[in-house]
Every structure is written in C-alpha cells, then in structure tokens.
Amino acid sequence: METLNRRAAFRLAGLSALGAALAACAPDAAGGGAPKGDAAARTFGFTSWSLNEEAQKAAVQAIVDAYAAKGGVKIDTASFPYNEYLNQVTLKLRGGQLSGAVQLDISWLAALAAMGRLKDLGAQAAKGGYTDVALSSGRFQGRQLGLPWTTGSIGLVANTEILKKAGVEGMPATVEEFEDALRKVAKLGGGITPYAAATKAAQLKDILPWMRTFGSPLLEGDTITVGDDASVAAVEWYKKLYDAKLIAPDVDRFDARALFAQGKAAFYDDAIITRGVVAAQSPDKSLTGKMAPLARPVLKAGDTPQALLWGHVIVVVEGEGSDAAADFASYATSDTATVAAFFEKVKLPPTTTAGLADPKVAGDTFTTEWTEKITKTATPNPFWRYAGYAQIETAIAEQVQAVLVGQSSAKDALAKAAETAKPLQK
C-alpha cells in the first residue's frame, strides 16, 4: 500500500478545501430565482428602515406587535440605514436572504420589481380602499406590487413671516409672480436666501418638476425629452435666479432645511415631513405656525401645478410566509384605526380614503392643505420605471450644475444629459 508523504497530504487537503469552497459557492438546485419556503408559514420577516429611526421606530414597532398579537404570527424584523437600504435589500433579495414584507421608497420599486421576486398584491389592493394616486405609487408594469403606506409629495413650503415682511401678499401662483416675490424677499437683506432651491448635483433632480412646469414631459414613451425647448427654458430660468442670487450655490435638502429653520430662507422644496424636521432644528418655536405649503407656481394661469409624488410602499417577497406578510402589509397600510394612530405619532399621511377622512388626519390643517394644494396633482418621476433611474437623474443634475456654474449653455448641457441618460433606460 502506497503511503502519502507530508507534501502530498497537504496538496490533497488543499484540493479538498478548494472543492468544498467551490461546492459551497455553487447555486442550489432550486435556482436562484425560484420562490423558496412555505408561503403559508406563520413566521415572516419585516424589513424597514423606519424600525431604527428615532422618530418612527416606536410607532412602527407598535404596528408590528399589534399584528403579531392579533394574527398569531411571529414577525422577524430587520433594518438598514436609509441611505444604504436599497443596496442592502437588493443584495439580500438576490442572495435569497430576504423574505416577508419590505418597506420601500416608491422610487425604488422598479429596481426590486425587475428581480421578479415580488408578490402581486392586487387582491389586497382591491379591498383596501386606497386612493388612486396612492395605488399608482405601488404599481409596476400594470401589476400592483406594493401597497401604499404613506403617500405625499415634494412641494414648496413658504415662511409667511418673511413674505409678509417683504410685502408679498398672497402666495405666488405663476412663475412670474414667484420671481417677483423672490426679488422682494432679496431686498430684505440680512443673509436671507429667497428660495433655498437645490443647487448641489446630489439634489438637483428637484429641477425636474420645474422642467414639467415649463412644459417638458421629460419622457414620451421611451424617448427622453430633456433637451426640448421647454426644459431648456426651465434651466435658463433657474440660471437667471442663480445669477441674480435669488437661489444660492451649494444647497441640498439638508442645507435648505437648516436655512429655513433659521429663518434664512423664504421658500424651499421638501416633503410633507418638513414641519417636524424643521421644527426640531429651529430656535424659533413658533416657526411651524408660519409655514405654509403652496402649489408650485405655473407658467400661465390655468396650468396644472407640478409636484413630485413621494411616499413609501410595502412589498412582499414571494416564498416563506408571503401570505401572512401580504395580510400584514394590508393591515399596516389600510386598517383605519392603525393608519390614523400612525399619523398621529409620525405625521405621515395615510393612503386610504377612510384614513384621510379620519378626524385625527382631517383635523390637521397643514396636512389637509398639503394634500389639497400639492399631493392632489403630484405625479411620479417618469424615470422611476427604469432600474437605473438614479443614474439618469444624476446625468441630468450634473449637466444642470454645469449650466449654473457657467461651464455650458442650457441647450448643450441638456442635449448631453439626454445622450448620457439614453443607455441607462433599462
């Protein structure tokens, strides 16, 4: 019998380890895309960034606990920071590590839906009593893949005290009136930025509703219209505000909030949560009483004010516990007592007709005004249908910034943006 010397034994052990490692890395027989586990299982996961956010975690945990007690199920919760959430959820869904219900920003739906692992929640949507605009935020290619949890919009907020001091009477309704108001505010001096509009590339996607205001659809069918006359006019107008110091350089959403909270900005763009966020940063405890939402000014009277739809949906991953997870998603988003209590704690508007009519919600003037003036005509970003929407937005934002700093003309820059964005439409 032949004996192994030490070197041969090492070689054999090394080859064995390599083989074991390769075997471990190989995909399983079921295939990466097939749903795994028992859909009827009474244990499922719930992944949500809100579960770890100071302002919301108690309210979200209360919903989880209430449903677990009511339904006799076990819910395993997980959370990732908002800024890393999409990457983490995508990686885990691809690796088969994600199951159950998952909170999503509405702009992320396409990216996850493209992986083909989300359950169709049409049946739950049909009986939930959701508003049409809310339901649209969870729809992808005709399928209801998400149940809307909160639906709002990104719109303009004004500091009425500054406007009053500047002699601006009433809220500006047209672009011309808006520009006049900004010029009046500028005359106040004191370091006040009339409009704390986004001018940093990371947030310059805020210009898209202005492009729509000027008449550009942004996307027609699958043709990007950024670069048309309307979008060029919008960017030239933005540049005019920038040169006249009516908007300030290097501002993103966080800067704008800080400026507004310090009483150093008359207008800025934000979501409906602006009230709570700004109040927390402001030394002026009466600031929230001076805040007023306004419909985005239109190019000419009679046009529809533009606003960007914003909100959260809950999706369900096919497989382990997906039936109970779908029922949980329905409960969290459409049970009237639950959504009203959630609103009371976190001020995120519900998505059902009954929820919006609940006295706790309807009695909140700021929310009802916001819904009426801004959310009512809000529409999703047309680029959200593409998994690469963020890169498309970045391509446009970078070119708009080039215009602002004088490196390019609006026409050339937007033509280049459209060219860059074209291959990202997938």
Next chain:
Amino acid sequence: MTATLSRSVPIARAPRRRRPRSRAAAWAAVAVIGFFGLAPIYWLVVTAFTPDERAFTFPPSLVPTEITFDHFARLAQNEQLFGYLVNSVVVSVVTAFLSVLVSAYMAYAFSKFRYRGRKSLMHLVLASQLFPQALLLVTLYAVFSASGLLGSYGALILSFTTFTLPLCVWMLKGIFDTVPSTLMEAAAIDGASRWRTLHQIALPLAAPGLVAAGLFAFVRAWNDFIFALTLTDPDRQTLPPGLVHTYLGEFQTAWPDLMAASFVVSLPVIAAFMFLQRYLVGGLTAGAVKG
C-alpha cells in the same frame, strides 16, 4: 588615515543656519496641514457640546456660545450603542490577533526560507491589494451565505483578516529581513528546532512589528462600514454602521448626537495609540532600512 581626517573637515563644520524664508514656508506648510487635520476634530468636539437648535445656526459659530451635555447623557442611556461597541471590540481584537498570527508565519516563511514559487507567492499576496475591496463584497456575500457564516462575527472577522493580511505580511517580512540569519543558524547549531527558533528568537525580536501589524488590523476592522453593514445581522453590527443606523435618518441627521457618539467611541482607539505608539513607529520603520 590623514586623508580620511582631511576629508572629514568639511563635515565637522558648523551646520548652516536655515534661511528664515524657508523656515517660514515650513511652518506655513505645517499650519495648513495641521488645520486640515485638526479642524474636523475641533468641529466634531464643538458640535458634540452644542445644543440641537444652535447646531444649525447660519452662519455657523466657530466658538460655542452655549454648551450642553445632553447628547452625552442620551448616549449613556442608549443600550444599543453599547452593543455596537462590544461588537466592535470583539471583531477588531480577534481580527488583529488573527492577522498577526497568520501574517507572522507567512512573513517568516517568505523571509527566511528559499523555495520554488516564493517570489510569485509574495507578489500574489501583494496583488490581492490591487482589487477595490467593495468589489469583493458581492462575492464574499455569496460565499458566506453558502457557507452559513453570513450574519455572524465569523464573516466579518474572516473578511477583515483577508484584507489586512497582505500589508501585515509585507510589513513583517521587512522586519524579519532585518533579523540576522546568523542568529537562526546559531540557534540551530545549539539544537533548537525551527519551531523554537521562530518562537523564542525571531518573534521576540519582531515584537514592535507585530504590535504595528496588530494595530493596523485593529483600526481597519474598527473603522469599516460597508462590510460590517452587509455581512452581519443587525445585532452583530459594529459601531460605524451602528452610528449611521442610529443617527442618520431618511429625513434628518442628529448631528450633535452623532458627534458626541463619535467622540466617545474614538477614545479607546486614541488611548490604544497613545499606549502603543512607540511600538507602532518602531514597527513601521524597522523594516525600512536593512542593516
């Protein structure tokens, strides 16, 4: 001898005074670099002691007008952060230990033995540093997922050790190169085994290098964000993702609390550096010049 002495005369001359202009330039360079190095730390400390509503004052005040300890009080009450701290300590200490252990043997083998493929292996180890580590995340995720390690301390420790090994190995190889081979030969003549020669002669002589390698591995593990976030379960995450998770939200960032937490969690690392700095400097430079 005479010639040697006569040549040494210019060397013995009194050193020329540096010109005031070059001295001023040197100080200006130090001031600029010092400003960029220290200003963020100053701002971190100031913000940590500034009340929330004052932290966003525009224009910002360089000197705090009000001081609060509220953020530190809230930090002390946050049990979750203590959990992140424990995770950081466990992962960083084990990573440092494993890195030193493995790299010491590898470096010794590279330095003191001659065998076929040695140089290729050494360059292969170094080449692994050329890949952006973020690119390896997806692969490592799949490997750990398939092996059942995903979510555990083991996944983090193994990945961090993998990343720190190349630099540790090369650092320690340089140090072992400076240990005279005659010492090993003398030990062998005296009857010491290779094992004993390594552990009782080479390793004690390379102690500063081992400490430097350990500190490097510790800091690498302590500071990592993306691997710590992705490869572990939330209850095993370390401080960097833990702090982000706790203070950076969808709508707002609790900057003063985040700065207070960052200030406190950096103290153990500062203390470790102060305690071990003489080893660190000695270890990093020991292999630089061969005697």
